[in-house]
Amino acid sequence: METTEVEFLTNQVQRLNSALRQYQAQELSKPAVDQTGHLEECHSPVPWLTDKSLMAPLIIEYDKNMEELNEQICYYQTKMNEMKLNLESVIRENERLHTELRENIEKHLQTLPGGAGIDDDPLVEDTMVSSLQEQLRLANREQLTRFQQLTQQLQLANENMTTTNQQFVKTVTEQNVELEVNHKELRRAKLDMRTATLKVVEMNQIMQNLQEEIQRKDEDVATALGREEASDKRLQKLQSAITKLEARLRVAVEDAEQLRKERFCFERQIGALQAKCAEMEEEKYDSVVKVRDSIQLLEEANLQKDQALLREKQKDEEIEKMKEAVFQLIQEAAARTRKEVENVRKQCNVQISHLAEDLSILQMDNADKEGRIARAIREKRAVEEELEKLYREGRCTEDHKKIDELHQRCLNAERAKDDLHMSLQGAQSKIRKFEINSEEESSRCQEMVQKLQSMLDSVRSDCDHVSEERLSLQHENEQLRKEMEELKKASMETQRKAKQQIATMEHECSLKGHGFQTQLSELEETSRNSSNELKRLLIAQQKAASRWRDEARKLTNAFEAKINNMKTEMNRQKHHLQEMVSQLENAHEQIIEYEKRLMENQEKTNRLQRRLTNSEHRAATASQKLSRITTQRRKDTSQADVCQRAMCT
Structure with a gap:
């Protein structure tokens, strides 16, 4: 756009320069003719006017025709x-x-x-009078022929002068019309340049806003990716912890089942022992002391059982706390993902609205340019119709100048059409690029939304699955508690009945206590291993966070470098625009000077026209003087004839 406008302005300035050169040549040639009476050579023109690289070929031909006309005028003068x-x-x-x-x-x-001589020689006098009459007639004839020739030459010269004056007036009027058209075109070009500068400023602002939005998007995407990776890692950690807890729960359930089996066996043994106790009631009296000791041992065993039950309760509470923490983490992750999805949607909608506004602006520009193209086509058709009319009428060689001018206008219209077509194609390509970018961004946003929705659905399904497992585990714990209470009641009843046989089972209880201690030690070791694994995962997460920070710093440095490059380009474009504005101001000043010179030239042309009118008046007075002289000569000839007749008589 800027190059086409600059070329258009240069063409307009060149045409104005050629018109100025013609006026200067006319003004320099006419005073010299009026003063000296013969053709003098014009002064050497200004170098910026004679440079052919700055003028179009049609303008050069126009200058040649004007020079030929000026030479003819000088020749006629x-x-x-x-x-x-x-x-x-x-x-x-x-x-x-x-x-x-x-x-x-x-x-x-x-x-x-x-008188005597006259009377004596009449023949001599007759011959003398006849000879004098013939001489007078011949002289009068010669003078009349010369006078007629001179009058004819004067008439031809006057006709040539009138034709040259008419041609000069026509050329002056045409040049004035062309100058007015050039002024209008210059004003339009200035308005177009102002609108173009405003559009460039607006486009630069839009580009800056888009770059800022792109940077924000990149930052948001980076943060979203970091959050997604952190949430994925947390989910993986939670899933690993859940699997470990499930394994521990399975082990605990298996231990409870083994205890149930053992208790069932013990109940059977207790039934057998009760049968034996009925037989061995007599021996009880002897074993009272042993029973007391066994009661103490039973109390100690009960205390150990109570401690084991308390430990199991504590483990159940820890499991419930872990489940609640997992549920809270899942809810927080879901809320964060929802917020991120909503933010991304809002940003995408804002970008789509901006792109739609840009598309509407570009479509308006396209409509304006299409209107200009239509105008240029109409002007071209009108000029072609005028050319066809001129060719049909078959005018003289003088009309070829108008044909050349019309051809020049056609060429200018075609150039303007081509320029507008090129600018239209550029604008259409920009619109297509904007549409493709908007579609790509909308597709990317939709893919991101779909991914986030799928992540939300997966997280929700995981949460539902975890909640279901939690409910099932709670039901199992309640059932186990009920069974434990029932077992406690049964154990109290069995303690009352089985005081005699406790001594025999002390060894077995001690073995079971050692087994429980080993299981507790194993559980402690597993808890230590899990804590170590958690520490290792935390260290890995910290390393990943540091790595992401380094990458983020690198990206920020790269974006800052890009921003600096864009700023330098913007400064360069601003400097270029300032240069263009200064050139336009210089052109405007030159145009003002040219207008002043044109006013001076018009004043000089008016003076020359006055001189021409004075010269025509002088020629008329000279013709009147010639007519008077001819009348006087006729009177003299008539007087001479009278004298001759008198002499003859």
Whole structure:
């Protein structure tokens, strides 16, 4: 756009320069002709006017035609001056001949004798009178022929002067019209340049806003990716912890089942022992002391059982706390993902609205440019119709200048059409690029939304699955508690009944206590291993966070470098625009100077027209003087005839 406008302005300035050069040449040539009376060479033109690289070929041809016309005008003026000189010389010769004739006649009359001589020689007098009459007739004829030739030459010169004046007036009017058109085109070009500068500023602002939005998007995407990776890692950690807890729960369930089986066996053994106790009641009295000792041991065993039950309760509470923490983490992750999805949607909608506004602006520009193209096509058609009319009418060679001018206008219209077509194609390509970018961004946003929705659905399904497992585990724990209470009641009843057989089972209880201790030690080791694994995962997460920070710093440095490059380009474009504005101001100043010179040239042309009118008035007075002289000569000839007749008589 800027290059086409600059070329258009340069063409307009060149045309104005050519018009100025023509006016200067006319002003320099006319005063010289008026003063000296012959053609003088024009001064050397200004170098910026003679440079052919700055002027179009059609303007050069126009200049050549104008130079030829100026040369013809100068030639006709020289001829007019020569004719005036010839007329003056002829008038002088006529006056001289008239004086010589008078002198000869007077001398001849003085040399003639008196009345006697006249009466004696009538034949001599007749011959003398006839010879004088013939001489007078011949002289009058020569003077009349010369006078007629001179009048014809004067008429031709006057006709040539009128034609040249008409041509000069036509050329001046055409040049004035062209200058007015050029002024209008310059004003339009200035308005177009202002609108173009405003559009460039707006586009630069839009580009800056888009770059800022792109940077924000990149930052948001980076943060979203970091959050997604962190949430994925957390989910993986939670899933691993859940699997470990499930394994521990399975082990605990298996231990509970083994205890149930053992208790069932013990109940059977207790039934058998009760049968034996009925038989061995007599031996009980002997074993009272042993029973007391066994009661103490049972109390200690019960205390150990209570401690084991408390530990199991604590483990169940820890499991419930872990489940609640997992549920809270899942809910927080879901809320964060929802917020991120909503933010991304809002940003995408804002970008889509901005792109739609840009598309509407570009479509308006396209409509304006299409209107300009239509105008150029209409002008071209009108000019072609005028050319066809001119060719059909078949005018003279003078109309070829108008045809050349119309052809030049056609070429200018075609150039403007091509420029507008190129700019239209550029705008359409920009619109297509904007549409493709908007579609790509919308597709990317939709893919991101779909991914986030799938992640939300997966997280929700995981949460539902975890909640279901939690409910099932709670039901199992309640059932186990009920069974434990029932077992406690049964154990109290069995303690009352099985005081005698506890001594035999002390060894077995001690073995079971050792087994429980080993299981507790194993559980402690597993808890330590899990804590170590958690620490290792935390260290890995910290390393990943540091790595992401380094990458983020690198990306920020790269984006800052890009921003600096864009700023330098913007500064360069601003400097270029300032240069263009300064050039436009200089062109405007030159145009003002040219207008002043044109006003001066018009004043000079008015002066020259006044001089022409004065010269025509002088020519009219000279013709009147010639008519007077001819009348006087006729009177003289008539007087001479009268004298001759008198002499003859």
